[in-house]
Each structure stands twice: as C-alpha cells, then as structure tokens.
Amino acid sequence: MTGDEQDRVRIFDTTLRDGEQSPGISLSKGEKLEIAQQLARLGVDVVEAGFPITSPGDFESVRAIAREVHGPVICGLARTSVQDIDAAWNAIRDSERPRIHTFIATSDIHIERKLQTTRENVKGQARAAVAHAREYTEDVEFSPEDGSRSDVEFMAEVVQIALDEGATTINVPDTVGYTMPDEYAAMFARLYELVPDLRDVVVSVHCHNDLGMAVANSLAGLGAGCRQVECAVNGIGERAGNASLEEIVMLLRTRASTLGLWTGAHTQEIARTSRLVSRLTGYPVQPNKAIVGRNAFAHEAGIHQDGVLKERTTYEIMDATTIGLERNEIVLGKHSGRHALRKALEELGFEVTGAALNTAFGRFKEVADKKKKVTALDLEAIVSDEMRQAPQAYRLESFEIEASSERSPLASVRVGLPGGEVAGGSFTGDGPVDAFFSAINAATGHEARLKEYHVSAVTGGRDALGEVTVLLELGGVLASGQGVSTDILEASGRAYLRALANALAEAGPVAEAERHLEGADEAARTPTP
Numbered sequence: 001m002t003g004d005e006q007d008r009v010r011i012f013d014t015t016l017r018d019g020e021q022s023p024g025i026s027l028s029k030g031e032k033l034e035i036a037q038q039l040a041r042l043g044v045d046v047v048e049a050g051f052p053i054t055s056p057g058d059f060e061s062v063r064a065i066a067r068e069v070h071g072p073v074i075c076g077l078a079r080t081s082v083q084d085i086d087a088a089w090n091a092i093r094d095s096e097r098p099r100i101h102t103f104i105a106t107s108d109i110h111i112e113r114k115l116q117t118t119r120e121n122v123k124g125q126a127r128a129a130v131a132h133a134r135e136y137t138e139d140v141e142f143s144p145e146d147g148s149r150s151d152v153e154f155m156a157e158v159v160q161i162a163l164d165e166g167a168t169t170i171n172v173p174d175t176v177g178y179t180m181p182d183e184y185a186a187m188f189a190r191l192y193e194l195v196p197d198l199r200d201v202v203v204s205v206h207c208h209n210d211l212g213m214a215v216a217n218s219l220a221g222l223g224a225g226c227r228q229v230e231c232a233v234n235g236i237g238e239r240a241g242n243a244s245l246e247e248i249v250m251l252l253r254t255r256a257s258t259l260g261l262w263t264g265a266h267t268q269e270i271a272r273t274s275r276l277v278s279r280l281t282g283y284p285v286q287p288n289k290a291i292v293g294r295n296a297f298a299h300e301a302g303i304h305q306d307g308v309l310k311e312r313t314t315y316e317i318m319d320a321t322t323i324g325l326e327r328n329e330i331v332l333g334k335h336s337g338r339h340a341l342r343k344a345l346e347e348l349g350f351e352v353t354g355a356a357l358n359t360a361f362g363r364f365k366e367v368a369d370k371k372k373k374v375t376a377l378d379l380e381a382i383v384s385d386e387m388r389q390a391p392q393a394y395r396l397e398s399f400e401i402e403a404s405s406e407r408s409p410l411a412s413v414r415v416g417l418p419g420g421e422v423a424g425g426s427f428t429g430d431g432p433v434d435a436f437f438s439a440i441n442a443a444t445g446h447e448a449r450l451k452e453y454h455v456s457a458v459t460g461g462r463d464a465l466g467e468v469t470v471l472l473e474l475g476g477v478l479a480s481g482q483g484v485s486t487d488i489l490e491a492s493g494r495a496y497l498r499a500l501a502n503a504l505a506e507a508g509p510v511a512e513a514e515r516h517l518e519g520a521d522e523a524a525r526t527p528t529p
C-alpha cells in the first residue's frame with residue numbers, strides 16, 4: 001500500500017533489542033540473523049539489532065546482521081558514553097544503512113535516582129553523544145528516556161540540543177508504559193510547539209504495554225504527527241512488552257481510510273514472522289491475541305459462522321490472506337516427491353536446494369510416514385528445525401527410555417559429536433525428560449542445567465507434530481533450542497542438543513568482539529533500559 005510520503009509511517013522493529021530483553025529470551029547469533037532476515041522480508045524500515053556494548057555476543061550478532069541483512073536500516077543502541085557509541089558503530093558500520101540510536105533519561109526521577117546527576121549534565125551528555133555519533137554516520141536517532149514522565153520544557157531543551165548536533169530522528173519513549181493516549185498526544189503537541197525544528201526530522205513513538213495501552217498510545221502519537229513507530233513482533237519486550245508490530249501495521253492498513261496513514265510492510269509475511277519469533281524465543285502467542293492469535297480469524301458461535309459463510313465481512317474486518325494465513329492450506333501426502341516438496345517450500349518462501357533439499361526431504365519423509373497429511377505449518381516447522389544447525393551441531397542418533405510408575409526412569413542416549421564420533425550416556429531422573437537430558441549431559445560431557453521447557457503442537461490432531469523449546473544454562477551462558485518431531489521425547493532431545501550447541505557457540509567466538517569492547521568497564525555493560 002502506498003500513498004503520500006508525508007503519511008508514511010516507518011516501522012522500527014525492536015524485537016531483537018527491546019524484545020530480546022524479555023525475561024528468559026536468549027537468542028543465538030544465528031537465530032537473531034534468521035529473525036532479522038525475516039524482518040527484512042516483512043519490509044520493516046529499521047531493524048534495531050541489539051545493544052552492542054552489553055555483551056560480546058550481542059556485539060557479534062549486531063555485526064552479523066549489519067553485514068548480511070539488506071534492505072532495512074540496521075540500528076545499534078548506545079547510551080551516551082564514548083565506549084557505547086564506539087561499540088555500536090563498530091557493530092553496524094558494515095551495514096548499507098547504519099543508524100546509531102543513543103539515549104539518556106530526561107525525567108527527574110531517572111536523573112536524580114538512577115543517573116544520580118543533574119539536568120545540566122544530561123544536556124552535556126546528550127550533546128556529546130549525538131555529536132560523536134554524527135562523526136560516524138548521518139543517521140542518528142536520539143531518545144530522551146522516560147520522556148512521557150519528563151518535564152516537557154526540559155525535555156524540549158535536550159531535544160533541541162540533539163537536533164543542533166545533527167540527530168535525524170527523535171524518539172520519545174513511554175518507557176514505563178504509564179501514559180494515556182490523550183496525554184501522550186498532548187505531550188507531542190507541546191514538544192512540536194517548543195521545538196519547531198522537529199518538523200524537519202522524523203519523530204517517533206516507543207510505547208510499553210504495562211497498562212495495555214502501547215498500541216493505543218502509539219496511535220495517539222501518530223495522530224500528533226509522529227511518523228515512526230517502535231514496536232516488536234508479538235509485542236514482546238521489557239516487562240509487559242512493547243507495542244505489537246502486527247497490531248500497529250494491521251491497524252494502519254485496516255483503518256487506512258480513516259487514518260490516512262500507510263506503511264511499507266508486506267503484511268502477507270506477518271503470520272510467518274510471528275510464528276518464527278514465537279518459535280525461537282519460546283514465547284507462545286496467546287490464542288486470542290489480536291491479528292496473530294490462533295483464534296484471531298476463527299468463529300466459534302454458530303450465528304457468526306453462519307454470517308461469515310453468507311458474507312465474510314459480517315463478522316470479519318480483515319481477510320486472513322492479508323497476513324499470510326492462506327499459505328497454511330498447502331498439504332502434502334506421504335507419496336509426495338522431492339519436486340512437490342520443493343514447490344511447496346518455495347510457496348512458503350523457503351529456497352531449499354541441493355544437499356539442504358535432500359536433508360529436508362529425508363525429514364519430510366520421516367514425518368509423512370507417521371502423519372497422513374503434512375501441512376504447510378508442519379513443513380515450516382520441519383524445515384526451520386532442520387536448517388537451524390549451529391556450527392558445532394550435535395546429532396541425536398538414538399535413545400531409549402525405560403519408564404514405569406514403580407521406579408525412576410532410566411534414559412540411554414547416543415549422540416553424534418561435532419567431530420564425527422558417537423558418544424553414549426545413561427542416567428536416571430525424576431521423570432523421563434529429566435533422565436533424558438541428564439543422559440545427554442553424560443554423553444556430551446557438559447553440565448548444562450535446564451531452566452525452561454515448553455511443549456506445543458504445531459497443528460491439531462493426535463498425530464500432530466510436537467514442538468519443544470528448551471532454555472538451558474551452561475557455564476553462565478543462557479541458550480535456547482527448539483526441536484520438532486511426531487515423538488515428543490525425540491523433539492525434546494533435539495531441542496536440548498540444539499540449545500547445548502547454541503550455548504557453546506555463544507561462549508565461543510567472542511574474542512574479537514571482546515577486543516571491540518575493550519575499555520568498556522563493567523558498569524558500561526549493565527543491563528539495558
């Protein structure tokens with residue numbers, strides 16, 4: 001959908017930065033790259049890829065995204081210190097379109113209690129940060145953190161400084177999700193009055209969902225003249241999350257004639273993006289979640305079903321095809337060949353050829369032998385499971401679990417190691433899954449500890465593919481992994497091995513990133529806002 005440039009709303013996706021700050025989410029570099037590639041397919045304008053100073057792993061991931069993802073602006077977050085900005089720049093500098101996003105709090109509570117400094121000092125830091133960032137790139141975003149709770153006159157002074165130093169986007173966050181639509185809109189109206197130069201740059205909203213108002217507040221900001229929305233897929237993010245990307249995009253599209261605004265997002269990629277983010281983060285999407293929930297397009301009441309059969313728009317304000325749900329209708333059977341599989345995968349947006357196609361085909365056959373019909377959702381799960389191999393991949397060769405109500409289960413496992421050898425291990429546990437994971441630890445020689453374990457079904461029915469997400473901790477590194485199979489224990493083993501490999505990969509190639517972060521003291525690597 002297109003329209004006048006002045007009515008275009010830029011979609012700034014922060015799934016990989018603010019979203020990744022959700023408790024329990026820990027994505028590997030490969031997983032972040034996969035999400036960033038999908039965000040590019042979705043057509044977002046900006047990918048905020050991470051906060052490079054915070055860890056070598058984050059630095060590496062942002063750098064990989066900057067190098068490999070084409071299309072969107074790739075943005076790195078930085079506080080106002082020189083080390084933060086240098087780290088952000090070193091991570092994003094190889095992007096075709098790099099952006100540094102720097103921020104400092106402007107509310108008195110944050111200045112006095114958190115930063116323990118003065119308003120004058122905040123002004124100085126904002127000035128120095130934007131000036132330093134502009135030495136590296138022409139695309140610099142500045143955010144007065146906790147903007148919605150700041151004294152607007154003071155915030156205006158800081159924003160003016162950022163503009164004088166060359167900031168090209170000003171983002172005013174509702175950091176703690178406290179504001180209400182009228183208040184947020186009034187704040188922007190006043191800010192535009194106090195800082196007329198804001199009319200020459202992009203002004204942005206960034207809303208948290210603590211009171212369930214993130215999307216409504218973002219919309220109010222757009223009504224007040226903002227033209228960038230910061231949001232995250234499935235609404236993930238700090239505490240109650242960020243404004244949900246899919247809700248914003250579909251709101252602007254569905255109510256375009258009233259709002260007169262548009263985005264460049266390819267909405268048919270929404271469903272797939274949501275599934276990918278949910279799968280990789282281990283954050284399930286609630287069934288009744290707007291746009292991407294399982295029930296968002298389902299009609300339960302007979303009267304509704306009857307109405308929709310007669311005329312879809314009696315009860316549907318959006319068409320499921322708009323967000324890419326019609327793709328789920330592709331079905332293959334156990335006699336389908338390689339060619340049919342490749343065609344179905346192409347329709348799903350996966351280009352799988354050569355050896356990867358052979359592997360995917362092998363996996364497809366395994367599943368198709370057990371399940372009569374393999375749906376598009378199954379295919380997507382199988383292919384992403386198969387393609388998501390960490391460099392030091394482990395293979396689940398075989399396993400056996402003896403379980404009864406009389407005694408503790410005993411698991412025995414054989415695991416293919418990265419070097420090609422096969423190692424075995426046996427262990428008892430409180431339950432079959434516990435025994436299985438301990439046996440894997442014994443076989444691989446790692447003392448990983450399970451932190452979270454989720455099971456879900458890819459589709460309905462007794463023969464549904466099960467999908468398992470595991471979050472584990474190994475030597476202080478948190479990592480997650482997913483596995484898919486018709487057998488839930490096999491899916492669990494695959495997920496655990498993948499998480500283990502991700503933890504090792506995460507702990508491994510950080511030496512170079514460490515070099516870029518040299519000089520950043522411990523305080524500089526404190527948790528993100």
Ligand code: KIV
Nearest residue numbers: 103143145146173175
């Ligand atoms: O919520 C917030 O204030 C942030 C800023 C870093 C933009 O995430």
Ligand code: ZN
Nearest residue numbers: 018173175206
């Ligand atoms: Zn935020």
